[in-house]
Amino acid sequence: MKAAINQLPVFYRYLFSYMALFLLPLLVLGVTGYHQLVHIVGDDVERNNQALLQDLQDGMDQKMILLNRIAGQLESVSELSPYVLTHDYYNVYQGKKVLESKVVDESVREVALHIRGTDFLLSSTSIYKVNSFIDEFYQYKQWTSAQFNDDLNRLTTPQLRPAEDVSISGLPNQRLVTYIVPIPINSLHPYGTVLFILKENELLKSLPVAGGNAIVFDREGRVLAAQTPTDYLHDPGFFGKIVNGKAKYQDVTIQHITYAASYKKSDKSGFTYVTMLPKSTLVAPINRAIWQWGSWMAAIFLAGCVLVYVLMIFNYNPVKRLAALVETIRGQSLRRANVFEMIGNVIHDMADSNRSLGLKLEANRSAVMEHLLASILKGEFTSVEALNEQGKEIGFLLPYSETAVLMLEFPASFVPMKGRLHEEVDAWFGGQIVGYRKESLEERRMLFIISSACSPEAWREWLNQMHEHLTAVFQAPITMGVGNRYAEVVQAGRSYLEASTAIDYKLIKGNQRVIFFDELLVYDHADLLSPRRVLEDLEIVLQHGNAGRVAETVHQIGMRMKQSGLTLFVARELCYDMIRKFIAYADKRNSGGATTSFPDVLTLTEYMTLDEIVDLLTTACATYCDLLESKKPANPSALIQQITQYISRHCGEYDFSVQRIAEHFSLSLSYLSRYFKEQTGRTIMDYMNEVRIDHAKRLLKAEDYSVKDIVQQIGYSDVSSFIRKFKQTVGVTPGEYRKQHR
Template structure:
């Protein structure tokens, strides 16, 4: 009988070798990448080092040759100033004058690269040198035999050259001496004189011209070349065949920028060039390419041998790890079959596992996006409740706002409306972002979306005094105007410590904005600077509100309707300003809301117009109609049957929290919406009945569930956070420690 492995195990074994090869390839690819990048980095490092060395050599070469030229020009000036070498004395042609001239010229040979200094008075037939005295016709024909300078040209140059001239090195045969390579430097004297009377000729030994560089040590296999402004080779450390090329200067100098590789007859060279601004000579350093890359090649061999060793060790390690991980993979394969409910024999086991992980990851990403979207929506919704004045205390606001990142640290709350031209709407988001960046210190604010795209509403918690607030707002407006260079208007409502009056501050800010046609549309308009409180004596808002309060306390629908209709009719006839009408309407609707919450627990007030809607009305007739409609809603709610008893209501709320606490977007606001209650009423009602807020009980439920889940060592803190409905891990850890006194990790260790 032949024993067979389980089907999923056979599939694992069939892909084992393939994945082993894949992992080895994955190991090899970065090794190749490291090898290539290491090679290029080493090449760059060595190239930069060669460039620095060549630049140093070029500087030394230029300094060496330029200094010799400067020295010879100084000697020529000294010869001009020496009385013994004046044309008058030398013209005497006596033995004493010749001897004196020779001694002075001999004293001027200050450098061992100068073989001989020759002085010629133009028009004469005599040459005075540091070694002897010659006749002009005999010097270049009998004593010095220049390879490229015949006697006739020699004589002509001595008599007619008017600028300093450097002749290229050439072979010179001298009687009784071996052939030497000499460089001739012709200097007319006086220097820079339009009519020189004589010429000083310096004969320089090429083999000693560059000896100050120590070329035997620094250029054992390279070369150093000096070009004149015409591209001729003046001197070279080594005499090579390529120096005879007519295009050598163009090959080496034209288009060369620092490091450059050029191929000649005998191989490749790395070349660096530099032109002297003093002498006009061009200097070049040539190094054989092979000698430059030799250190790189040695380093590469070592580098690759190390990489090969790492690759072999890594491959062995990969094999051992794969063998060691065989059992977990087998278990995963069985787990995937269990979850999917069917065999995976037709597919690759790793692909099946990966597909399942991808499904989970996609689900998590989708959940994360929804959480962020909901967070933004909940935050804006929460600020809307603040703006409608549905919170009684600052603690209630901060307790609820902590979940969505909204906090008001200071008790003085005001509303600021920012308005920009319709043509500049593309600046809206950057403007909002810049305002939010300016918050801090005494000013902490949050932006609320507005129905008008050209406006942004900011609810600001202010900690300073009113004068400092005005100064800060003016500085903010000046900063925004300079930064964006567009007309920006800020409408500022008064600050209130009663949160129920935040809506009034919004009405004031909106009214201030409406005054831009009078005050100007590029400034800060403070409501308390406006004369907006003038109204007709026919309707006194304070008396109206007192009368309405008495009627509402009685709870008679007929009386309430009659009173509100009378107020609406009188409002139309009073001639009061639009702002006073809006302010009165806002106060009356707030009293309707308070009456509903007191008399009919759980009554819905969402049908009443909120502060944002109220600010859009532009006539007294519209506002009066709003009052009539709100009164109708109030009366209908008062006529509804009484709601469930407090105990039943609290039990229903608790059960709803137990069922939905794990939802990531679940909040006290969701509870209020489910039971058709306002957020402020729910908070106050729940605390009156239980002695704690609904948010405190929701936190308690989540913390207790978290403590239970922390007993499972297979669950990470992040997974627990997701299961109990928190947004992020840091917020959960902070809340958990505040409730339990330990972090989740410390609690888990304590449980163990």
């Protein structure tokens, strides 16, 4: 059983469990409600039955009281006195009218008065001879003439004869109840007898016992009257079966029909009153209520099941989509019974893969970080946003608006402790000052690129406090050179030159302190040669694009630099700005690998004389002029063909990137992107994605690799992004593509 349940799909297992949870309280509610309903309706039926019995008793007792009262009233009527009735025939006629008035309802067929000692009966309808009355007009089957005469003349107490069949002259047989009352009532020597002839079918006519019966028993247990005369009334043991001293409400089976029988004995008359109602009639309201209750319970259950099903579909959809994604990644269908287990396995595999990728990324993080820091000093990033976009994957971020360079110099004996010094400096970064270490070309120096948002005063205070801390910790002369802070990240190279120049002033300022570049008089004697004017002149000739004119202008600038007596820093700064101009115009003119041909700011700091700096500037100018005069290849597509072939061969490698393409062909990122777009009409990233997607399509058609393995082979790092890109490009998921082409 358990194994069969485990084979069910997860959706149906959860659906059935929720339905079972819903059904359990519904069953409890249904059973308790059913019992309460049966109890309530049963009590109501019993109350109605008791009320019916009470009505039967009240009606019959009131009838007997009424008849006794009528008999008593006849005593006082002068027209009906023995003397008057025996001496004046006219008064006999008047007495007849009086008796006629005593027929009070349909149940009284006739009222007759007999004066003892006479041989006639005066009734409400006629005057009878006694013998003629019993022999001719009312022929009782069990009441003989002798008994009749004896009862009329000898009874001293009222007597009620049970209902019996009577043949009436000229009419069909009827069942009549006869009530004989001697008058005066309760007299030991009555002078007359009143005879009430009652119709049995009218006595109990008003009782609502459809399909059942209402019965009146006398003190001896004889049936006095019944609403419906039937055969079972003649059973001598019938009274004992109904009135047995047990519950006054019981089930009795008679002639294969079950009745709910109730009885009640009157204290006034001594009669026993019985109602018999068919059990089917009594329980009909209960059955109807139960049916309605069950119908409502079933409707609620069905509605609840529908609601549970709808909610299950709604809540299961994310799991279904996740399962579909897992199927796509694995390249095979999941067993629906173990969908969560399969998803868990895939997530576990992805977690292992991510950990592996994380380890690889961490191993390359230092190299990537070093490359980014070098690019900052070279001025390759024109905005902080572009820099942060490339650095976010390795956690590199310059969050604030101003960038500066900090350089530390320490004794040669302190070189083995550089790692510890780095840790101490790193501990000071945080809040509004964030910094990253860049490897320096000199062992005795340590370089930091810093992003700051604090005020100039707080900046100086922070640097001085850190210097005091380092000096106290290492007990060694540490010099700190601080370049100016710039709002443009492209000026980070200038701040590097300033920090390097500040360090060079240690012999003047002291070698165990913080030296701020803006405190130095490095611009002395610069008035003979205005750097701003020099850059404007160079800008003009570069715009014309004439190599000879550019060379001549740079030669004149170099001569003026030697004659002007510029400080070493100003000369370096001017050379740095002019080289950046060469790089910018080389990129504009699509000169290929121009940027890597020019010296960077790190190289520039190695030159210690004006002659060396002028020679470096002249070499850079010659490189630029060669680029201007070099002719474009006869086949413009030669380079683009090499680039596309390189992409096709290496795009499946994990560390493949646009930066790697640029470095391989000695091109700047900006030039490579622009050149590729001009030659192909699309971006290099779009082309790389197309090559990878084509490679993935071939593998999906021909191999049985999982999607995860394919992703690794084509150079993607994230499975979900690949699936999204594949569907966006091809129109279907990888799994669907494999099914279509198998």
